[in-house]
Amino acid sequence: KLKICGKINKNNKVKRTITGEKKMLTSIMVVAGLGIVFASFLTYFYMKFQSEENPLVSKIQQLLPGANCGVCGFAGCNGLAEKLIEGKTTPDKCVLISSENLEKICSLLGIDNMEKKEKKVAKLFCFGGINAKKKFEYKTIKSCSAVKTLFTTNYECQYGCLGYGDCVEVCPVKAINIGENNLPEIDNDLCTGCGKCVEACPKNIICLIPYGKNVYISCSSYDKGPKVIRACKSGCIGCGKCVNICPKEAIKIENNLAIIDYEKCDNCEKCVSECPRKIIFVSNKKVEIAV
Secondary structure (H helix, E strand, O other): OHHHHHHHHHHHHHHHHHHHHHHHHHHHHHHHHHHHHHHHHHHHHHHHHHHHOOHHHHHHHHHOOOOOOOOOOOOHHHHHHHHHHOOOOOHHHOOOOOHHHHHHHHHHHOOOOOOOOOOEEEEEOOOOHHHEOEOOOOOOOOOHHHHHHHHOOOEOOOOOOOOOOHHHHHOOOOOEEEOOOOOEEEOOOOOOOOOHHHHHOOOOOEEEEEOOOOEEEOOOOOOOHHHHHHHEOOOOOOOOHHHHHOOOOOEEEEOOEEEEOOOOOOOOOHHHHHOOOOOEEEOOOOOOOOO
16 A cells, blocks of 8 residues: 555656646746747837938038037037937027038938037136135035035135036036136036036136137126225236237226136237236236245
């Protein structure tokens, strides 16, 4: 009897093993079948969308600079090309495009030729940094916007740069870095003039100027001379020496601050050496830091 039971148990075990193998095989076949179905759908949709893609997209994309900087507001050059085809934007949105390629894209799209906008670059109109006196040290949230919201400023000069680099963070082409003066330094050659740093600056002291105009006055203080001197080693005191020496009358004093009219400025640079506070600079020339 024991032998018979043993044979029965053995046979049941074999049956259970065979049944398990069948279930496993069925599961594998089902998964494989689903994989084939999904692959077929993906292949179908890929072929469908590929065949329906407008050939102009690739042609226009080849004429764009390929930087994929996102300054235009779209997802890279391909995104801009697609929006151009859809008529939802214009080719002059690309700040890096050459005049020749701009003309070619206009021709492909069948629109009137556009003139390439004058390139502009960002400039910081402040030379405070380590030259400016602080009211107190701030070491919490490293953000210009945070300081502006909490205290307006932690410097004696209410107009100066806060130096925490909000502009650095938003620059899509990495044209800005914090220099040894604890101020943003902007590379003329890398800057595209997108204006993102202008929008990010809570003190409103980053401005766009024409690329071909080299001279700029690095101060934004409207305080009178004595107060400026107490607050900063390098603020404009409104002395007017730059105004008097400018042969094109391109500089004037407004609210105690020297301002350049770039339509009149001819880059003679005479004002640079005349400034007693040494805050009139030439783009991309090494700036000497006051000590």
